[in-house]
Amino acid sequence: MKEDFLHYIWQHQKFNTANLKTTAGETITIVSVGQHNTNSGPDFFNAQLKINNQLWAGNVEIHIKSSDWFLHNHEQDMAYDNVILHVVWEHDTNIYRKDQTAIPTLEIKHFVEKTALKNYHKLFYRSTKWINCEHDFKTIDDFTIQNWLERLYFERLERKAKDINQLLKTSKNNWEAALFKMLAKNFGLKVNGDAFLSVANSMDFSIVRKLQNNQTHLEALFFGQANLLNSDTQDAHFQSLVKTYQFLKQKFALNSNTNTPVLFFRLRPPNFPTIRLSQLASLYSKEHNLFSKLNQTNNIEEFYELFTVETSPYWATHYSFGKASKKSKKQLTKAFVDLLMINTIIPIKFAYAKYQGKPIEDHVVALMQCIASEKNSIIEKFNTLKQTTTSALQSQGLLELKSAYCNKNKCLQCAIGNTLLKK
Template structure:
């Protein structure tokens, strides 16, 4: 048994509340269980309880055993001085405040029916992948859809934190923040952090000035990526190298090389040379990218914005000095979908929040237009009968798996709570 099960029992009064007594025999009447706090300090704040003939207002602390009070060193913490009731599964020792007054104890184990305990044990039985995999398909559709919406916005909250960090680093320049986020996206999992360091090593004011010449942007990106260091016979390579060192001199920039970009295990279309050229062309062709992206409300318009390719040289090259069959290297729809999920929608969410605007419905409508993601987690949910029709649903499932299932937070999850209610 885990402590969060006791939190559930207390919060929803899933025990016999008519014949409650403290371990010392005083009658207990619960007027208000208090507010559930998932922060430091007592578990339930501002509860109202009658013990004997005395009405108390204060906090409630919950443990599996009374002795856990001392295990967690609450006797040294002033935050626990106002605890009016110690709720435990098993009482094994008396607990005292700093003034030596004893804290009343309610032992729950004799007040919870066997069905409730059996249902909890069934839900939390050893799992193969997630605890509720055999029952999840039975959840009421209304409950499931509402929970998915909550999960989607929880995930957006998490994704917005790095955005606010970037805002501080860029003096609240949303255009620069967007550029950093896109660079990380263009680098994918392998080169994402490296691409971010590359663009952060170049003042964004310089990139703005040089965006009218795409070759200058490529020179800066490839140069700080260390891809212009060798000696090549290729004329385009020589031109970019000349431009790179000229720009360093022009702006009195120190050369800031980051760790080497990775080609290994990438399909040629994802080579860093190709992605950096596409990124340069995006900023060359879209001079006010942030205003366009922050206002867009359809996938069709996003595809239009990202209808870009590489510079001409890369149409028949993947690396310098190595010619390949000619191919127009445009961004694929699946790649733009990833950018929409990981950059555009989180950025719109964070920007609207900073402006005090409510755009939740717009974001749900937009994410529902994006095709569902394909990965092992989504495939596994599909095998349990949970099919995804859009990225709204896949993003919600990823949040569910990573933040609830993996952390055994069934009693914080609407699905787990619904299953307990159905069988209680």
């Protein structure tokens, strides 16, 4: 038995309320269960109860056992002096307030609906499950799932907005600088995300601003700060970048010694850090006010057009310095831009709109519904239980569902779990 389940039972009154009595035999009539409190203090605030026809207003505390009151030292905490009812699964001792007055206790196990208890055990007590509801996920109606996934996506966005606000503080409240750092990280993908972010953090964004009219200088800056110009490669382009970087390093007093190393291992050549950094340099030499441009762009095709960039000419025949390859146009793909939309562009647009106090939820939903669903093991597993995703809106919602709810057994706070418990 989990305390969360008792919270659920009390909040939704999943018990027989007709003949409630305290452990002392006093009648209980629930006028209001109160407001669920997820922070410190009693579990439900401002409840209203009639105990032996006397109306009481105050708080309700919930425990598995009555003795948990003393285990948590509530008798010494003034915050619990206004508790008017102690709801427990098992009553094993009488409890008192700080002033030694007795608190009425409801042993709720005698009143719980058998169906609710059966569904609870069915949800939580199956072994070897990927998620608790995997055998019943397919029975949930599409309306419930889709509405819940949209809400989960916005929970995910809200969390990302908080991270962006922290990033903004370290970027001197410069939205263009914060965007640059987010883009740098996402250009590095999972393997080099932290390394690319350390490169972005190692320089003031004003330096990028000053070099935006010269793509070669930007490329030299990024490569040098990523420690990709430290070898003895005898390649004309490499030597030219080294010379340019040495000039920039001295001019701007740059330091790259503490930056996280970039990796090539197990990466497909199009994702090599050389290619991605060159594309990033190309983007910033093309767009001098990218953040402002993003906020003026609303159509998905316009975003794709905005991110139509490719590497500098040298990388058309190379993936790494000094090793020629078959000539190919190394342009940002639509799939890569979709990842940037999901992980950078839409989150920062959302955070900025919140900062301005402007609602853009409908715009966000419209954009995310235009982006294809992500493909990974979590999304694929959910789709084997029930085909659910048609766009990135649903796939992001599923990722949030798995990480924030399923992995933490928060079925009682989940719309899907609640639906199963109510059956």
